[in-house]
Amino acid sequence: MGAPIDVLKRIPLFAELDDNELERVASVFKERHFSEGETVIQQGSGAAAFFVIDSGEATVLVDGKEQRVLQPGDHFGEMALIDAGARTATVLASSELSCSGVTFWDFRPLVEENGVIGWKLLQTLIEIYRSERRQ
Amino acid sequence: MSEVVPLIEALDPALYGSKAAGLGQALKDGLPVPPGVALTGSVVDAVASRDEQVMRQVMESVRPLGGPLAVRSSAVDEDSAEASFAGQHLTLLNVRSADELASALSEIWWSANSDSAITYRQRVGLFTRPSIGVVVQLLVTPETAGVMFTQNPVTGADERVIEASWGLGEAVVAGRVIPDHYRVDRAGNVLERTAGRKSIAFRSLPEGGTVEEEVAPELVDRLCLEEGQLAELSRLADRCEEVYGRARDIEWAIADGRLYLLQCRAVTTSGP
Incomplete structure (x- = not known):
């Protein structure tokens, strides 16, 4: 069990990782199901996990206002992998929802044991930071 | 290991x-x-x-x-x-x-x-x-289930407090009913019996999971524990205190006439 590699490839945080490294990341994912209407993550709450949608749909809300609908292959909550800080949005399961998720606790040892992955993630984060400053 | x-x-x-x-x-x-x-x-x-x-x-x-x-x-x-x-x-x-x-x-x-x-x-x-x-x-499929405090959690009095309802104990634990309320002294004498309002009960489904069912009207206000069952619960409280010490919070169930202990933990709140 693990998240599909082709989905992980599309996630900006993992953009610099090669297939072997992505496979290692994928291997620590676990399946999680949510019922229709269930709150997947809550804005303001501490963040435990990052999710990729395997099947079903979810709705993203910020301050109670609907922002967009997430489909299979979409992902949310990647910052939880590095920082358990507050969620910036609420995600509700708008149908039966099946996700692959990985927690901070499972991701951190993977990075600590593999400096190459850690360094690539740092480079990507700097790239994201620069890009956001330019905008 | x-x-x-x-x-x-x-x-x-x-x-x-x-x-x-x-x-x-x-x-x-x-x-x-x-x-x-x-x-x-x-x-x-x-x-x-x-x-x-x-x-x-x-x-x-x-x-x-x-x-x-x-x-x-x-x-x-x-x-x-x-x-x-x-x-x-x-x-x-x-x-x-x-x-x-x-x-x-x-x-x-x-x-x-x-x-x-x-x-x-x-x-x-x-x-x-x-x-x-x-x-x-x-999984036991109880006729009656609930919780019991081996010491009164509100007043601190040295008596057993029992709350009971029909079916699985989740109805009591989750606060879905007003359970029957009993107080029993250490010698096993019943000090109080107050019938609750037990409108619903949780039961197991043959296909898995549980369902919330309406309780038959004649059972809603009827006491769900008899004298002998209260005595048995009181003896269970004695045994739990012998094993674990005083002031225990117990989850119990009675299935096919047999009393089961489902959980026993220290009371986390106590009286004045």
Whole structure:
């Protein structure tokens, strides 16, 4: 069990990782199901996990206002992998929802044991930071 | 060291969690706990990761219990944190197949790794990876169930306080009914019987899971415990205090006329 590699490839945080490294990341994912209407993550709450949608749909809300609908292959909550800080949005399961998720606790040892992955993630984060400053 | 053991051998809370260790000790001391097995946190983690070899090992250990099953989380570091995780983790009732058991274990793993669980852990100063053991027990299908305090939790009086309702104890634990309320002194004399308003009951479904049912009108206000059952509960309170010490919070059930101990823990609030 693990998240599909082709989905992980599309996630900006993992953009610099090669297939072997992505496979290692994928291997620590676990399946999680949510019922229709269930709150997947809550804005303001501490963040435990990052999710990729395997099947079903979810709705993203910020301050109670609907922002967009997430489909299979979409992902949310990647910052939880590095920082358990507050969620910036609420995600509700708008149908039966099946996700692959990985927690901070499972991701951190993977990075600590593999400096190459850690360094690539740092480079990507700097790239994201620069890009956001330019905008 | 085995990672899946009969409940009576699950005496180490650091491996199997405090709920498993408490029930294991209760069985060892001859208390009427339904039979079960305990799983370490690493077994639960492996099943949540879809490790088929570990799942087969779990199934082999669980098969002799028969079914249906109650699957209860048993947090490994509850006591060390001096914090109660009650309500943070899950109990799944009436689990009937290998697939349902795998899903239940996965759900329990995620309950310990949810945003709310992590937020709670940070608030009480726990920054380690959560580890969640599991107790898998034969599900009793009770006529009557509820909770009992071996010492009055409100007044601190030296008396048993019993709250009871029809069907599974979830109706009482989740506050879904006004339960019958009984007070019994240490000698077993009934000091108070107040009928509650028990409009609903939770029952097991043949296909798995539970359902909330309306209670027959003539039973809603009728006391659900008889004199002999109150005496038996009082004796159970005596035994639990002998084994664990005073001021216990007990979950119990009566199925086919037999009294079972489902959980026994220290009272977390006390009277003036």
